[in-house]
Amino acid sequence: MTPFSFDLTAADGRARAGVFHTPHGDLLTPVFAPVGTQATVKAVTPAQLHELGASLVLSNTYHLYLRPGDPLIAEMGGLHRFMNWPGPILTDSGGFQVFSLAATRKIDDDGVTFKSHTDGSQHRFTPEKSIAIQENLGADIIMAFDECAPPQDRPYSQRAMLRTHAWAERCLQAKRRPDQALFGIVQGGVFPDLRQQSAAFIASLGFPGHAIGGLSVGESKTDMYATLEVMDAVLPAEKPRYLMGVGTPEDLVNGILRGVDIFDCVLPTRLARHNAALLRSGGRLNLVNAVHARDPRPIDEACACYTCQHYSRAYLRHLIAAKEMLSATLLSLHNLYTLVQLARHIRQLILAGQFQNFAAAYLAQLNVEDMQDPSLNSLTDAFEKF
Amino acid sequence: MTPFSFDLTAADGRARAGVFHTPHGDLLTPVFAPVGTQATVKAVTPAQLHELGASLVLSNTYHLYLRPGDPLIAEMGGLHRFMNWPGPILTDSGGFQVFSLAATRKIDDDGVTFKSHTDGSQHRFTPEKSIAIQENLGADIIMAFDECAPPQDRPYSQRAMLRTHAWAERCLQAKRRPDQALFGIVQGGVFPDLRQQSAAFIASLGFPGHAIGGLSVGESKTDMYATLEVMDAVLPAEKPRYLMGVGTPEDLVNGILRGVDIFDCVLPTRLARHNAALLRSGGRLNLVNAVHARDPRPIDEACACYTCQHYSRAYLRHLIAAKEMLSATLLSLHNLYTLVQLARHIRQLILAGQFQNFAAAYLAQLNVEDMQDPSLNSLTDAFEKF
Numbered sequence: 001m002t003p004f005s006f007d008l009t010a011a012d013g014r015a016r017a018g019v020f021h022t023p024h025g026d027l028l029t030p031v032f033a034p035v036g037t038q039a040t041v042k043a044v045t046p047a048q049l050h051e052l053g054a055s056l057v058l059s060n061t062y063h064l065y066l067r068p069g070d071p072l073i074a075e076m077g078g079l080h081r082f083m084n085w086p087g088p089i090l091t092d093s094g095g096f097q098v099f100s101l102a103a104t105r106k107i108d109d110d111g112v113t114f115k116s117h118t119d120g121s122q123h124r125f126t127p128e129k130s131i132a133i134q135e136n137l138g139a140d141i142i143m144a145f146d147e148c149a150p151p152q153d154r155p156y157s158q159r160a161m162l163r164t165h166a167w168a169e170r171c172l173q174a175k176r177r178p179d180q181a182l183f184g185i186v187q188g189g190v191f192p193d194l195r196q197q198s199a200a201f202i203a204s205l206g207f208p209g210h211a212i213g214g215l216s217v218g219e220s221k222t223d224m225y226a227t228l229e230v231m232d233a234v235l236p237a238e239k240p241r242y243l244m245g246v247g248t249p250e251d252l253v254n255g256i257l258r259g260v261d262i263f264d265c266v267l268p269t270r271l272a273r274h275n276a277a278l279l280r281s282g283g284r285l286n287l288v289n290a291v292h293a294r295d296p297r298p299i300d301e302a303c304a305c306y307t308c309q310h311y312s313r314a315y316l317r318h319l320i321a322a323k324e325m326l327s328a329t330l331l332s333l334h335n336l337y338t339l340v341q342l343a344r345h346i347r348q349l350i351l352a353g354q355f356q357n358f359a360a361a362y363l364a365q366l367n368v369e370d371m372q373d374p375s376l377n378s379l380t381d382a383f384e385k386f
Numbered sequence: 387m388t389p390f391s392f393d394l395t396a397a398d399g400r401a402r403a404g405v406f407h408t409p410h411g412d413l414l415t416p417v418f419a420p421v422g423t424q425a426t427v428k429a430v431t432p433a434q435l436h437e438l439g440a441s442l443v444l445s446n447t448y449h450l451y452l453r454p455g456d457p458l459i460a461e462m463g464g465l466h467r468f469m470n471w472p473g474p475i476l477t478d479s480g481g482f483q484v485f486s487l488a489a490t491r492k493i494d495d496d497g498v499t500f501k502s503h504t505d506g507s508q509h510r511f512t513p514e515k516s517i518a519i520q521e522n523l524g525a526d527i528i529m530a531f532d533e534c535a536p537p538q539d540r541p542y543s544q545r546a547m548l549r550t551h552a553w554a555e556r557c558l559q560a561k562r563r564p565d566q567a568l569f570g571i572v573q574g575g576v577f578p579d580l581r582q583q584s585a586a587f588i589a590s591l592g593f594p595g596h597a598i599g600g601l602s603v604g605e606s607k608t609d610m611y612a613t614l615e616v617m618d619a620v621l622p623a624e625k626p627r628y629l630m631g632v633g634t635p636e637d638l639v640n641g642i643l644r645g646v647d648i649f650d651c652v653l654p655t656r657l658a659r660h661n662a663a664l665l666r667s668g669g670r671l672n673l674v675n676a677v678h679a680r681d682p683r684p685i686d687e688a689c690a691c692y693t694c695q696h697y698s699r700a701y702l703r704h705l706i707a708a709k710e711m712l713s714a715t716l717l718s719l720h721n722l723y724t725l726v727q728l729a730r731h732i733r734q735l736i737l738a739g740q741f742q743n744f745a746a747a748y749l750a751q752l753n754v755e756d757m758q759d760p761s762l763n764s765l766t767d768a769f770e771k772f
Contacts, residue, residue: 318453
């Protein structure tokens with residue numbers, strides 16, 4: 001019936017390698033999705049995204065609803081055609097963005113009224129509206145409309161969870177397109193019992209995949225990982241799991257260790273626009289620093305991305321100093337490559353039964369590295385085959 | 387001895403098709419060179435430049451001398467390696483930029499003292515210094531240091547011409563690298579006798595190629611074309627001619643008709659950053675206009691560039707409205723493709739003996755088109771094979 005199915009190819013501990021079939025191609029999981037908020041991954045063409053190995057792209061419902069408007073995108077043939085990304089696309093529900101507009105939104109059991117960040121105009125999202133917008137956009141994977149809460153606030157987390165559950169049922173009711181997979185979202189803050197309750201309820205609704213919301217918004221890494229542990233035990237293994245908005249290299253390794261399949265994050269492109277390169281080790285290199293001015297080495301001598309294959313740190317620093325747009329492009333290409341390829345590499349390690357060892361060595365070196373500007377020469381053996 | 391030679395393959399009237407051999411590859415002329423002022427064509431990668439058919443890239447001596455400095459570029463292996471452009475590169479002499487700093491420079495017979503536009507620091511260019519910088523940069527084609535004058539000011543044009551002649555001799559004396567072709571520059575404003583005198587003098591010095599300076603700086607098109615006519619008769623046919631800083635589609639056609647082989651201009655990338663598409667017809671399309679908001683057509687349905695093959699006007703307008711950097715990239719790709727391919731197409735027409743007819747039809751339609759926002763459907767037959 002549904003064009004969506006998930007094949008679990010291999011497991012290594014709780015880490016999983018799978019294939020999620022979509023109408024726009026198969027996603028090999030674990031997978032990292034670049035974020036194209038406004039129907040473009042900033043400063044990067046789809047041809048470049050394809051070349052660096054990206055398979056899934058995320059776009060934001062809230063932004064596209066406001067500009068250029070989802071009816072316009074539908075009229076132009078849908079988001080795939082509009083933004084020229086022929087592969088799978090995932091859209092969020094708009095929930096997270098709307099709740100981020102803390103000062104200008106009002107939530108009730110039916111939905112949320114909010115003011116646009118672009119022109120202050122008033123709008124209203126309900127579960128039904130979010131689905132209608134996402135059906136206009138036409139992504140392969142769409143999200144139920146949920147309520148995020150500050151993760152340490154138990155009363156609010158509980159209320160938001162219950163509302164999220166009611167809205168999940170309404171989203172399922174509202175959904176019409178058979179060529180889109182609607183994922184339910186688990187909420188519950190950092191509270192194990194709430195997360196357990198939420199995962200069990202959302203799982204009971206029969207979604208083809210599950211998203212884990214409300215993390216990476218202020219809680220500690222320890223809390224995030226503990227929360228993932230709880231859900232791994234409850235969410236059905238035969239459906240993909242998507243950890244929303246999470247994506248440092250460290251988080252990928254830790255998330256995959258705890259059974260997560262799909263990640264997305266603005267980090268690689270945002271860091272790029274702030275002149276920072278993301279290293280496979282998890283560290284960062286700030287290319288503004290004068291120490292790079294005459295450095296003929298690439299960001300990472302072992303990296304096979306377009307930027308590292310062709311450009312010196314000296315050149316990248318020159319572009320930044322000269323305020324040339326190409327710096328954002330070249331750093332985005334490198335940073336996206338780093339995360340996309342880390343997920344692909346981990347998939348190979350899972351297939352070979354070597355991920356647990358890699359993860360242990362990877363996480364151990366994180367503690368000894370200077371996370372801000374590590375020397376590339378001190379990478380551990382974990383990278384030898386990377 | 388010299389790795390540079392110019393083969394004239396065909397002529398059609400005074401229009402020429404040739405091959406200029408350089409240490410970094412053959413240039414098929416006529417050719418249009420994208421401008422990479424600060425060692426990057428703004429918002430475009432070299433891979434994208436190559437894909438759109440660019441063969442020659444121009445870079446600016448004044449800008450690179452100030453930032454990051456020519457010794458640094460030499461240390462990084464030269465400009466080709468630094469900016470990752472393996473094909474031929476041309477650098478100007480810095481003369482035009484320095485003279486543009488009207489308020490903060492002082493010219494004498496020996497050279498020019500000026501203040502940096504970036505930090506106000508004081509610097510001095512002489513013919514010898516310009517050559518030394520260009521030897522550090524390492525472009526294939528370098529320019530003699532010249533003085534530009536307001537083209538209608540006869541006394542100044544004459545003084546500047548004589549100084550340019552004296553400096554041309556000093557540049558020849560100063561030049562050491564055998565793997566660079568130094569072009570002499572003809573000056574003389576819009577005055578036929580001065581241009582004739584200058585062309586004859588510069589030609590007598592034995593440069594491997596000649597540049598035509600001081601045009602496209604305020605004179606009328608009529609004056610520019612008349613000036614080109616004068617020089618065609620004087621400059622030796624067996625050496626390439628480069629018309630500096632000129633590059634609308636109309637100028638390409640008119641320049642090639644008058645024996646010019648090489649063009650460069652910031653127009654395509656500058657227009658792109660101002661949201662305008664350059665049309666093969668010579669017209670322009672301002673993509674900010676609301677009329678494009680729901681237009682599913684590409685900029686030009688007959689264009690084979692990456693942008694026109696993949697994107698609607700509606701999408702480009704959305705990127706502009708959303709202030710996304712990708713708009714500059716996609717419009718630059720289209721605009722550069724338009725000029726690079728116009729020059730290539732003209733080369734084919736010259737080889738086939740059909741350029742005179744094409745040029746007549748092309749220039750005729752310019753007069754009937756609305757140059758600001760022409761309908762693409764009214765292109766003349768001249769484009770049928772374009």
